[in-house]
Amino acid sequence: MGAAVTDGFDFSPGAQVPLLGTDGETAATQALASAAYRDSTMQELVDISDGAKITPPRLSLFEPNLGEAFARAVQVRMLGAARGELVQSFGIEPQTVVEHCLAATRIRQERDTRLAAVMGVCGVLFLPGTLAWLGAFQLRRSLTGLKEKGNRAGALGGAVLAVAAVLAILLAIRPPFTGFWxxxxxxxxxxxxxxxFLARRMCERTAKDLRDRWGGLAGGSGVGAKIPEAVPRNPNQLRAETLRQSLAKLAAEQSSNVVFYAGPKGILGMGSRWGSWQMAEELVPREDMKEINPFRSWDVVRAIHDRLRMLERGPLHTGGFPRPSIRHWVVAPIGEGAGSISRPTGTEVEAYTVKDFEIQRICNNQQFGKGNRHYLGVQFVLWDGNLVITLMTTVTVLAQTLRVEVTGHALGPIKGLFSSKPSAPTKTVNKSFKFWETKKISLPVVTPAEVVRLTARAPFTRFPAVLDYLGGSFKLPEPFGLRHTWADKPWQHRFMADDALRAATPVLRAVHAAAIQVMDENGVDISQFTSRSMALSGLVQGVEPKKADAYDA
Structure with missing residues (x-):
């Protein structure tokens, strides 16, 4: 049964209870998840997404709002059977975001089921009147869109509904037929x-629930997503089993040790390269040695790995580094404008993760020419997931020259839109008697036009492809990853910039110390390496972030 559902792909332990985020990542995760519950316009999301597109609606009355478009796009892109491969989302838990998209869709589907019943009784049975009202609202919406573009035709929008209201009164007073008709x-x-009126109450009740969840997540105190449909209760529930395995596949891809270098964009998911420090000197034996003891790049990398694990320990009790994530990465090159990524496959890869022996082979052999490269990364997730600092180390040996290179990558905070909280709509008007003074009045959360839009979409909620055809859709930028797609620059935040710059110096010194120790143990004259290391140690303290991958500095 598992093979029929997933084409043989299933390495998950079984049905599990989803958890919300991990330590240090909950704020960024919840900020992104809050988008699934928002009710603002879809255009706001496009404005902050580089490369995102909107498929124009055929009928603007069926156009989705931000939450509907975001939840639909994320589900299709991250759980769809025909989806492409994803970029890892460092600093957040993408599975949690997807679960909230599923939960938001479930809440809307429950509302739409009730709205569809109202539409069937009060709409389909009185179809001529329903079509007349829908046509009036569609025309008013179209005219309003023209007004937003600077056309005076938008002033006719209100008159359209007035005509429909007059028609309703005339038909009620003097209908043109006799008898039953x-x-x-x-x-x-x-x-x-x-x-x-019945639909408005249903819409307002659901809108309050969605906005409460939106506010809770944006404020950092949101509840977890409830998606019971992801837990199959018996072997025959193929849909639940497929969803469960899709979530497991997403988690496995998130834990992959393969990343992609997209030219000036840097490493996808880790950010662009802002600094690079290289120690490259000739391997010469010491005076007391005829020749150096042979060693390989992996021996140096392994010593660097052990030294980096000691970063969180210091001689003073003054805080310092939190526990970093230290991992061996396989870096694959792709073009800056690449529309997709392709992860390596074969016997040396298991569940999107390259096995240890293959990593060691890449480290020792693939240092020049075509092929993927090996990097040792130390990563800090700070500011509740809003800042991801990654320092990547690679060791190469070409001829008699050993090169140890450290590069700094930084991924900034989530775009500000995702941190905004819901606010009650208000309007400023003049007071009745003291007309020179103003007051604020509260407006309904769900406008009359929004009730019509939701009710019109309700019968098609189980057929999302139809809604995509009628109302358009939101297309995510590629290559897609939840985190880097909506990341801002960290250099605009003073303390985030400080954290990125300060992390480089101790990491660089640890890397150099471990590399020099290995060379000294194997009879290499380390005087030139030591001098170069001291020079770089002084240089890194004054370095400023720059576009290292653009080669314009």
């Missing part, structure tokens, strides 16, 4: 209005 046409324009 006389009574039917008395109600044909009125019953849809009654249905609108």
């Amino acid at each position: 006389r009574e039917y046409f008395r109600l044909v324009m009125i019953v849809p209005v009654i249905g609108w």
Whole structure:
């Protein structure tokens, strides 16, 4: 059964209870997850997404809002059967974001089921009147769109609804038929209005629930996502089993040790390279040695790995480094404008992760020419996931020259849109008597036009492809990863910039100390390496972030 569902891909331990984030990553995770519950316009999301596109709606009445478009796009991109491969999202838990998208969709589907019942009784049974009202709202929406573009035709929007209201009154007073059709046409324009009142209460109740979740997540105190449909209760629930395995596949891809270098964009998911420090000197035996003891790049890398594990320990009790993530990475090159990524496959890869023996082979052999490269990374996730600092180390030996290179990458905070909280809509008006003074009045959370939009979409909620066709959709930028797609620059935040700059010096010194120790133990004259290390140690203290990958400095 598992093979029929997932084409043989299943390495998950079974149905599990989803957890919300991990230490140090909850704020950024919840900020992104809050987008699934938002009710603002989809254009706001496009404005902050480099490379994102909107498929124009055929009928603007069916156009999705930000939350609907975000949840739909993320689910299709990250859980779809035909989806492409994803970029890792360092600093957040992408599975948690996807679970909130599923939860938000489930809440909307429950609302839409009730709205579809109202639409069936008050809409389909009185279809001529319903079509007239929908046509009026569609025309008003189109005219309003023209007004936003500077056309005066938008002023006719209100008149359209007024005409529809006059038609409803005329049909109620003097219908054009006799008998049964006389009574039917008395109600044909009125019953849809009654249905609108019922639908408004349902929409307001759900809107309050969604906005509460939005505010809780944006404020850092949101509840976890509830998606019982992801836990199969028996072997015959293929949909639940497929969803469970898709989430497991997402978690496995997130833990992959393969990353992609996209030219000036830097390493996808880790940010662009802002600094680079290289120690490259000739391997010469000491005076007391005829020749050096042979060693390989992996021996140096392994010593650097052991030294980096001691970074969190210091002689003084003054805080210092939190526990970093230290990992061996396989870095694959792709073009800056690449539309997709492709992870390595074969017997040396298991569950998207390159095995240890292959990593060691790449470290020792693939240092020049084509092929992937090996890097040892030390990563700090700070500011509740809003800052990801990664320092990558590579060791190469070409001819008699050993080169130890350390590069700094930084991924900034989530875009400010995701941190905004919901606010009650208000309007400033003049006071009745003291007209020179103003006051604020509260507006309904769900506008009349929004009730019509939601009710019109409700019968098609189980057919998202139809809604995509009628109302358009939001297309995510590629190569896609939840974190780097909406990351801002860390250099605009003074303390984040300080953290990135300060991390480089102790990491560089630890790397150099471990490399020099290995060379000294194997009879290498380390005087030139020591001099170069001291020079770099002084240089790194004054370095400023620059576009290292653009080669314009």
